[in-house]
Structures are given as structure tokens and as C-alpha cells.
Amino acid sequence: MSTPANLTRVASFVHRRPWLLSVVNRLNEWQSRNYRQLGLKYDDVLDVEESPEGQLALKRLSAKESYDRVFRLRRAVQLSITHKILPKEEWTKVSEDKPYLRPIIEQIKAEQKEKAALDTVEVIKTH
Structure with a gap:
């Protein structure tokens, strides 16, 4: 399982090597342009499994x-x-590529923010 420290080390390794960074950037560009040819939606290619909000x-x-x-x-x-x-007729159409995970993730973040605000409320007695 990837830990944030491992991901940071990998990112640092890649960023110190311009040739490797350009390869990674080209792969990311290819992936972002061609995911529909594989029948995927944009939310399918997000790394949601890496965050607690995404898992939820x-x-x-x-x-x-699901x-x-x-x-x-x-x-x-x-x-x-x-x-x-x-085949081209089975590619994901732009009209079908609607977000289905991002709205849920935003809702979860809003819930967490509200919970944090409520957990830090101070009650002051006026009697």
C-alpha cells in the first residue's frame, strides 16, 4: 500500500529528473485524452482510493x-x-461523462468541515 511518505519520495525522484518528468507528463496527457476510448468516465481515472473521503x-x-x-x-x-x-461507437460520449464521485466527495468534505466546526463550539453559560 502506498503511503504519503513513499509517494513524496517518488514524486521527488521524478521531479529531479527532467526527462522522467516529461515522460510522466506525456503519459498523463495521453491518459486524460484517451480514457473515453477505453469506455471510462473522468471520475473513473481519479485516484479516489488514496484519500479517506474518496474511499467513503x-x-x-x-x-x-458501483x-x-x-x-x-x-x-x-x-x-x-x-x-x-x-470500437468508436462504444467510446464514452462527452454527454455521458458526468461526474458521479466528485459531488459525493465534495459533500463529504462539507460534512467533515461542519463536524469540525461543531466539535470546536464553545458553550458559554450566561447564568
């Missing part, structure tokens, strides 16, 4: 949304392994 958001997905997400991810992995893309 995944638990809050409906059964259908199943659809797992199906898209498994299909994309299989396509990547075989170096293929979906």
Missing part, C-alpha cells in the same frame, strides 16, 4: 453505480493488457 464516497455509491464503475475499470484494464481500444 465509493461506499456511498448506489449498487448500480457495479458500472467496476465493469468500466475491468474492461479498461483488459483493453490495456491487450493493447486495444473500444
